[in-house]
Amino acid sequence: xxxxxxxxxxxxxxxxxxxxxxxxxxxxxxxxxxxxxxxxxxxxxxxxxxxxxxxxxxxxxxxxxxxxxxxxxxxxxxxxxxxxxxxxxxxxxxxxxxxxxxxxxxxxxxxxxxxxxxxxxxxxxxxxxxxxxxxxxxxxxxxxxxxxxxxxxxxxxxxxxxxxxxxxxxxxxxxxxxxxxxxxxxxxxxxxxxxxxxxxxxxxxxxxxxxxxxxxxxxxxxxxxxxxxxxxxxxxxxxxxxxxxxxxxxxxxxxxxxxxxxxxxxxxxxxxxxxxxxxxxxxxxxxxxxxxxxxxxxxxxxxxxxxxxxxxxxxxxxxxxxxxxxxxxxxxxxxxxxxxxxxxxxxxxxxxxxxxx
Numbered sequence: 342x343x344x345x346x347x348x349x350x351x352x353x354x355x356x357x358x359x360x361x362x363x364x365x366x367x368x369x370x371x372x373x374x375x376x377x378x379x380x381x382x383x384x385x386x387x388x389x390x391x392x393x394x395x396x397x398x399x400x401x402x403x404x405x406x407x408x409x410x411x412x413x414x415x416x417x418x419x420x421x422x423x424x425x426x427x428x429x430x431x432x433x434x435x436x437x438x439x440x441x442x443x444x445x446x447x448x449x450x451x452x453x454x455x456x457x458x459x460x461x462x463x464x465x466x467x468x469x470x471x472x473x474x475x476x477x478x479x480x481x482x483x484x485x486x487x488x489x490x491x492x493x494x495x496x497x498x499x500x501x502x503x504x505x506x507x508x509x510x511x512x513x514x515x516x517x518x519x520x521x522x523x524x525x526x527x528x529x530x531x532x533x534x535x536x537x538x539x540x541x542x543x544x545x546x547x548x549x550x551x552x553x554x555x556x557x558x559x560x561x562x563x564x565x566x567x568x569x570x571x572x573x574x575x576x577x578x579x580x581x582x583x584x585x586x587x588x589x590x591x592x593x594x595x596x597x598x599x600x601x602x603x604x605x606x607x608x609x610x611x612x613x614x615x616x617x618x619x620x621x622x623x624x625x626x627x628x629x630x631x632x633x634x635x636x637x638x639x640x641x642x643x644x645x646x647x648x649x650x651x652x653x654x655x656x657x658x659x660x661x662x663x664x665x666x667x668x669x670x671x672x673x674x675x676x677x678x679x680x681x682x683x684x685x686x687x688x689x690x691x692x693x694x695x696x697x698x
Contacts, residue, residue: 567604
């Protein structure tokens with residue numbers, strides 16, 4: 342006998358409970374289960390930004406503020422490194438702000454990684470600004486918080502984020518990525534609204550010029566990339582024409598049955614021994630598209646992608662990805678980022694239904 346389908350409210354509660362289990366006492370979230378052996382028990386700056394989005398839509402400000410207070414502690418602990426990068430543009434990867442940390446001690450992990458992830462700094466500036474400006478939350482609780490945010494702005498200036506070749510959202514090839522530059526532009530625009538934070542206008546303008554040149558491409562090498570969806574949601578910094586072109590490209594070239602591939606010929610979890618044409622299908626791409634179309638008032642398309650996302654969920658949660666054209670998922674299940682965007686998509690659709698009723 343088939344199990345009765347859960348309501349959106351029940352699904353939201355179920356997946357919030359799964360997501361909450363990934364949070365450490367410190368406030369930081371693991372990327373996946375705390376006992377997983379893939380390394381996803383660690384905390385990524387970017388993942389914590391995305392994992393908090395679910396708690397924002399349900400107005401769980403205690404969880405959000407606990408996480409962001411922990412993120413600020415991470416930056417303050419490594420302030421010496423930020424100071425060094427401000428004094429002289431980093432030349433080596435290890436001189437950049439690291440992307441991932443021990444969620445209990447806030448120490449960096451030293452092994453070689455795609456450390457240059459400028460979008461993660463932009464993301465955190467963006468959300469701190471938004472939480473202060475839009476939601477009236479007191480995120481900068483003392484002078485040390487104001488000081489470190491001002492230093493993060495100077496850090497982006499020093500690394501010349503608008504032309505800096507970083508590893509991007511996927512921690513891989515170093516290029517100038519539109520998704521990274523866009524995150525920094527969005528972050529600087531939002532944090533600038535806080536009176537105590539000094540953001541030179543030209544610092545934002547330089548990033549805008551790069552976006553004009555790159556979009557709708559992700560980079561010189563990549564025509565289309567799943568990461569470009571971030572410029573639509575949550576950052577909302579592209580024109581309608583750019584938005585529509587990005588969506589068209591993503592859906593035509595990257596959309597698959599159980600997810601969205603990150604980009605053509607992605608080698609990560611690629612089923613084909615030669616790493617070609619059997620790219621892994623990332624589940625959160627479906628929730629991401631649903632969220633975007635819901636906010637565009639295109640309910641049918643939003644519902645279509647949410648239905649697809651719901652079919653990727655397992656009893657454990659929403660996995661990171663499925664192997665190409667299969668019902669086999671990888672061991673990063675649940676992925677915190679996938680859980681969070683799934684919850685936001687469910688919440689958005691539920692709100693539409695309640696308003697209609």
